[in-house]
Amino acid sequence: MTGQWRALTLDYRDPAMSFEEVVRLIDLSGTATGAAYSRSDVVEALHEHQPAVVAVASGALVGAIVARVCGADAHLLMLAIHPDWRQQGIGSALLRELDQEIIHRGARRLLALVRPGQVGEIAFSNQGFTHLDGLHLYQRDASMVPEELAIVERFGGHVPGAGLWESMKGFSSAKGILDRRVVAPLAHTELADQLGLVPPAAILLFGPPGTGKTSFARAMASRLSWAFVELHPSLLGQGIEGARALRDGLAELGKVDRLVCFIDEADEIASDRSERPDSQPLVNELLKAIPVFKSRPDRLMVMATNSIAAIDQALLRPGRFDLIIPVGAPDESERADLAKEFLGAGNPGEVALRSAGFTPADFALVAQRAAQMAFDRALAGGPPEVSADDVLAAIALTRASVSPEAAQRFAAEAETYSRL
Ligand SMILES: Nc1ncnc2c1ncn2[C@@H]1O[C@H](COP(=O)(O)OP(=O)(O)OP(=O)(O)O)[C@@H](O)[C@H]1O
Ligand SMILES: [Mg+2]
Incomplete structure (x- = not known):
């Protein structure tokens, strides 16, 4: 795709700004796979209002770069470009704009750990980054010493x-x-x-x-x-x-x-x-x-x-x-919540009514069974979606893990043994 786009520093004061959109772009662009930093590193940096620049075309996010400033250094955490918008100089523009932002925050050097072939690699050489040969990345979970x-x-x-x-x-x-x-x-x-x-x-x-x-x-x-x-x-x-x-x-x-x-x-x-x-x-x-x-x-x-x-x-x-x-086991209102989170389809209130004694594990099973029904239909040419009927049919097939007697016993035990 080609068209008008512009790179601008992320304005954290803008109430319309959503981190989710950045995360979606990261997922879409595939840059987090095998990268030195994970998407949660990026989300954390965004929450801390670290420097970030986005590229926008017709109101949609097509590129993003996020860095973390540590003293005089700024570490690039992620450079993501929408797959349809590659090779148009967006990476270079993001880097140029980011320069201004990190200088403004007192950093003097930009560091990027890049896998060969990773999105934005060309932008790094275009923007005058030096490739340091023979550097290897070692990582270890800092929470534990080797012993x-x-x-x-x-x-x-x-x-x-x-x-x-x-x-x-x-x-x-x-x-x-x-x-x-x-x-x-x-x-x-x-x-x-x-x-x-x-x-x-x-x-x-x-x-x-x-x-x-x-x-x-x-x-x-x-x-x-x-x-x-x-x-x-x-x-x-x-x-x-x-x-x-x-x-x-x-x-x-x-x-x-x-x-x-x-x-x-x-x-x-x-x-x-x-x-x-x-x-x-x-x-x-x-x-x-x-x-x-x-x-x-x-x-x-x-x-x-x-x-x-x-x-x-x-x-x-x-x-x-x-x-x-x-x-x-969840009560009726908790089951309605679980219905919303586990099952895309079906009326949560109705699901909650029909699923007395169901545990979260049972809900997971219902979700799988309903998905299988939709899958079978889709293979035969039907629409690829789970319907409310699939959900109800899957519930009917599934036996509650917690019987009324077990629920009663548990309620009595909760009374006797809980220490909260
Ligand atoms: N709140 C939840 N959200 C999503 N999945 C859940 C939730 N609770 C349980 N599960 C899923 O249900 C299954 C069973 O859960 P888990 O093994 O933790 O139960 P348990 O109480 O330890 O059971 P048991 O007494 O048999 O050991 C797991 O696959 C788990 O992922
Ligand atoms: Mg267990």
């Missing part, structure tokens, strides 16, 4: 990528509690400290299957940029042997800062000693291990269970878990 990383990897853990929290759909009371009571104090320890608020170090999530307990644990690690390690009760073993494996595992993980240690199926290792005598050594070990784990900051132990009633009472007493949080 910590080695331990985390030995346990099959990792630092989850960004965005998991944002991908948790809907709004439930558990999500709000985890956000406000767990993540926020751990993320703002100085403020918490100043006010005498002790961030939680060990929490227990309980509730029916598929309500998102595991996903929330991982999402919290993502949100905090901490490592996530899952200890599997089935791999620890039973009795004294299991207790030893648990103690050794936690001692090893005790060397890692900024860690979420997750134990799913907690009833497997923490079941009532009087009911299951073989679990006695494990429960005793946990009773000792939790305070040790909690004695150092920047760590969070998350345990999860479907059967809180089976957990040994001693573990549920104050002093062990800071919070005991019920994670239930």
Whole structure:
């Protein structure tokens, strides 16, 4: 495409300005793939009002460049040009305009890390950038030193990528509690400290299957940029042997800062000693291990269970878990929210009415089933869209994970066991 376009410095005071449009352009132009900086780096820079220049043609965004000023240097984070508007000098114009902006902000040098063939490479040479031969980009997650990383990897853990929290759909009371009571104090320890608020170090999530307990644990690690390690009760073993494996595992993980240690199926290792005598050594070990784990900051132990009633009472007493949080199936209004977020089609109110007992996992399944129906039709020449009927048919095919009896039991357990 050719036509009139102009490059102008992004005006952050303009209320019509939308970062989403820039992000859309970045995605469209494919520049983030394999680049040194990610689109979230760009979004962060935009939120901080770092220098940015956009190219506009007939009111639409066709090019954008975003930089971050660090002292006398400005690092280019992204140069994106609409695929239909390449080779018209837009890259060069964006760079020229950016020069003015960064000089104005006190920077004297522009640095760009560019993959061979990346959008804008020609613009860099046209605009007098020097190509530095033989420089290699090394990267490492700064949140962990190599020894910590080695331990985390030995346990099959990792630092989850960004965005998991944002991908948790809907709004439930558990999500709000985890956000406000767990993540926020751990993320703002100085403020918490100043006010005498002790961030939680060990929490227990309980509730029916598929309500998102595991996903929330991982999402919290993502949100905090901490490592996530899952200890599997089935791999620890039973009795004294299991207790030893648990103690050794936690001692090893005790060397890692900024860690979420997750134990799913907690009833497997923490079941009532009087009911299951073989679990006695494990429960005793946990009773000792939790305070040790909690004695150092920047760590969070998350345990999860479907059967809180089976957990040994001693573990549920104050002093062990800071919070005991019920994670239930969504209620009707939460289901309407989930319907909006999971299912493009269908009336949210009607979906909510017909999906009693559905968990987020069930909604994900409904979305897939409805998509499959639309797909089959589209293959046969139909329109490529999911209809409200597909959604209702998919709901009819899907069994609620949480039966009315299970929901009632959960409500009673929430009453008895929650500590918020
Ligand atoms: N709020 C949510 N938004 C989007 N997806 C979700 C949400 N909650 C759960 N899921 C999806 O549902 C599935 C089941 O969730 P998850 O495994 O976290 O549940 P759980 O409570 O740990 O279940 P279980 O008790 O069986 O271990 C996952 O695929 C997860 O991605
Ligand atoms: Mg789970």
